[in-house]
């Protein structure tokens with residue numbers, strides 16, 4: 001198992017299956033996917049994509065410069081795949097000179113992000129049709 005940078009097409013099938021299974025495949029194409037600063041992380045084993053995460057430059061909701069994490073998904077939860085993708089992505093943001101990483105976190109994923117040093121910075125809000133979210137952020141050293 002290894003984490004690598006890939007083009008968006010590689011991670012969209014997993015993104016769709018895990019995050020948008022009840023929506024058309026087009027919903028797995030996110031705005032900014034192909035922007036020059038965007039990068040996509042895949043955790044791979046052989047030809048399989050085990051986890052994915054995408055990062056693009058977007059200010060935090062309060063306007064601070066930052067990197068937004070989107071499309072965090074694992075093919076098989078609880079085996080460390082998601083952690084491998086996220087850890088690799090955070091290191092890549094750091095390598096690119098970024099310090100603030102933020103995301104709209106689904107409530108069930110909050111403990112996962114907390115374990116990776118993220119803190120909740122907003123009240124709960126709804127993103128239809130997905131559900132309740134909070135904003136979380138991590139300031140990198």
Ligand SMILES: CC(C)(COP(=O)(O)OP(=O)(O)OC[C@H]1O[C@@H](n2cnc3c(N)ncnc32)[C@H](O)[C@@H]1OP(=O)(O)O)[C@@H](O)C(=O)NCCC(=O)NCCS
Pocket residue numbers: 018019051072073074075076077078079080081082083084104105106108109111112113115
């Ligand atoms: C959130 C998500 C991406 C985490 O990915 P994951 O592959 O399950 O992540 P990990 O396996 O690294 O960690 C998950 C749990 O497994 C445990 N774990 C970590 N490594 C492990 C290992 N090698 N063996 C067994 N368990 C392990 C951890 O204790 C962790 O617990 P936590 O959730 O309380 O932090 C995944 O659960 C997922 O795809 N969820 C559905 C989509 C989703 O909600 N995405 C986030 C949108 S904001």
